[in-house]
Amino acid sequence: MIGSVVAVDLGGTKTTAALVTPTGAISARHTVPTPAAAGPSAVLDAVAEVVDHVSTEATAPVRKVGVGSAGLVDVDTGTIVSATNAMPDWAGTALGAELVARLRSRWGHSVRVHVQNDVDAHATGEAWKGAARGRSCVLMVTVGTGVGASLVLDGKPRYGAHWGAGEIGHVPTPRAEGLRCACGRLGHLEAVAAGTAVARRYQASTGIVADGEQVVALSLRGDVTATRMVTDAAVALGQAIAGQVTVLDPDIVVIGGGFANAGPLWWAAMDDTVRSELVPVLQAVEIVPTSLGADAALLGAARAAQDLLSQDAEPGTARRPSAPHRPTSAASAGQSSPRDGIHDHDSENRPS
Structure with missing residues (x-):
């Protein structure tokens, strides 16, 4: 019997944890600021603290934690392999192993x-x-x-050969020419389509400091510059989505994130652009807003932990069906790593 999992949504500005049951019921939600500027150790301490806080509401000792983290993640080892400057020095952090060590010392x-x-x-x-x-x-x-994306097939996300599947924010985009992305390169989608990019471009054009939501509000009141920035962002995103739909032909496209609530101007420009760029057979693709909001990441983190941990507990069950072959790097040759991103201090004692 699988009990509640503590699920964690770890972002660059805030970290939320909650208890999630196997049926998806969420309780004991708690949010703290993410001390990203203070470095990885401070972030890890904050995550351990919020998980510990939530665990006090559990009816039994918590033994399973699922984390959705900013950055590209090597799911096999629980290590951050790449991250933008929103999380300084986050790349290379052994998030899974470090969190296990902190929680074990507490519990x-x-x-x-x-x-x-x-x-x-x-x-x-x-x-x-x-x-x-x-x-x-x-x-x-x-x-x-x-700006990010993910492809889920039959309930399972596809990570890619180098854990980089879905990095739509770093697709070169004509409307972003000359604009610097958070990754440091020029011309990526994120540099024009993200809420922070809209705010930055508006300030550069007007000298007025405003966040993304404020720029959207200004556009709805008829501010010409704000309208242009919001429309540029929506059109650029729509073009990128159209490219992904053309390659993948998904059943549905779900739009989420804080800037996805930018209002009818943004949504109409994005949706119209997607459909105008697609060939006729794909133009009817369903495009909908998220129905779960912030709960989605918590539910997904919990589900992934429940699925993999339950498989690992059942003798003879494949832990990662159809896992792609991943070449061993020189740095990791001869070293073993925890299975499927599941980290504990007793793995050597479990039957394989």
């Missing part, structure tokens, strides 16, 4: 942690309990401080 018992990218967690949640429930091929796109 005095073994705990197992599964880590994946936060957009993959969001998409998994929507495919399990949200707008994409029952769909076999789901494209999730999130727009907020950054």
